[in-house]
Amino acid sequence: MGTPQPAAVEIHDLWKRFGPQIAVAGVGLTLPAGAFVGLVGPNGAGKTTILSMTTGLLRPDHGTVLIHGADVWRDPAAAKAGIGVLPEGLRMFERLSGRELLQYNGRLRGMAAAEVDRRADELLRILDLDSAGSKLVADYSTGMRKKIGLAAALLHNPSVVFLDEPFEGVDPVSAQTIRRVLKRYAATGSTVVFSSHVMELVEQLCDWVAVVNAGQIVAQGPLEDVRGDRSLHEAFLALVGAREDDGPESLGWLGADRGGAQ
Ligand SMILES: Nc1ncnc2c1ncn2[C@@H]1O[C@H](COP(=O)(O)OP(=O)(O)OP(=O)(O)O)[C@@H](O)[C@H]1O
Known part of the structure; x- marks a missing residue:
């Protein structure tokens, strides 16, 4: 075992509520410096909300976020100097x-x-x-x-980048280009944190994974530990409790005799 890396990102007891909906419910995450981290979870699990609070874009109701020891909400200038962000929705000038x-x-x-x-x-x-x-x-x-x-996220050579679904809606050629740039960046010992729904991509790129479900972290750690002897896809489905077969009756009307309702 090598010397343990100091944490690049430390998140403690993070909470966010939108009206009646608790989007993030007590998230704690420790991401080692130099890790290539995949943040995965079903739609609506809370990934964007976690990333937004972590990068200073959305104020948490409770909890702390430290980037290389600097508190994002108490000392934003210091914390933000060292990060690059590709936010959700790509709002740009x-x-x-x-x-x-x-x-x-x-x-x-x-x-x-x-x-x-x-x-x-x-x-x-x-x-x-x-x-x-x-x-x-x-x-x-x-x-x-x-x-x-x-x-724009990499231009100032940050030590950590946070990317919200960087591969979504991207063709295979551009995806390959983005992968190449991120690998090159990570090879310098910098930390990459990105959210994705594509387990194969996370498995290829990441050495560290955090799984979010219903606003909570249900697994985090080295890729090998989180997936065990399964594929990440299988581990993910088990961790988030994917729905089994809905039974023969459900959607029974689909493809049935259309009886004039054409
Ligand atoms: N501004 C908001 N107002 C109200 N509810 C919100 C807001 N932002 C997020 N939510 C709710 O919080 C929950 C978590 O949303 P979030 O966008 O963080 O999930 P996600 O894991 O990024 O989802 P996806 O994979 O679909 O992008 C969802 O139930 C969502 O409807």
Whole structure:
């Protein structure tokens, strides 16, 4: 066993309620520095809410989040300096071009203009966006938006990136590009945390997994420990209590004699 890594992200007893709905119910997570973390869970499990509270976008009702020891809600400037975020919904400045968006982000992070330009050129090229650099973000496709969002998240060389479903709606070629960039980033000892529904992808990329169900963490740890001797897909279905066969009567009308209701 090597020396245990210090935690990049420590979350204690995190709660969030939306009206009557408790979206996050006492989440605790410890993610080691340098881990490639997959956050998985069924629709509505609370992944986006957890990521939003972890990255300072949504105030928790209760609980603490530390990024490399800095409290996201008490010392946001220190905590946020070291993170990059690809948020849900990809809300961006639509009337900027991709290149301008990166320049804006870089300058906001206090980077020198020449360095921002150098990194922006490189990111646009590696993410196959160089010809789209001057196009308005409003005219980007879903995959292009994910890629420019990833570029913006990485531009200032953060030590942790949080990506909410970075592969959703992305074609296989762009997905491969995003994977390559994330692997390259993780190989430097940086920490990646991303949410996904694609177990095969999480299994390929991640060495650490957290499973969320109904606002709680039902498993977390090294990939091998969480999946055991099953595939992650099977482990996931067992952990979140996937529904068994609904019985022969259910939806019995589907495909039955249409009796004039054509
Ligand atoms: N702003 C909001 N107002 C009311 N309810 C919300 C709000 N945001 C999230 N919720 C509810 O909180 C729960 C968790 O939602 P969340 O988006 O975090 O889940 P998720 O795991 O990211 O889901 P998905 O995989 O479908 O994206 C859901 O029941 C959702 O309806």
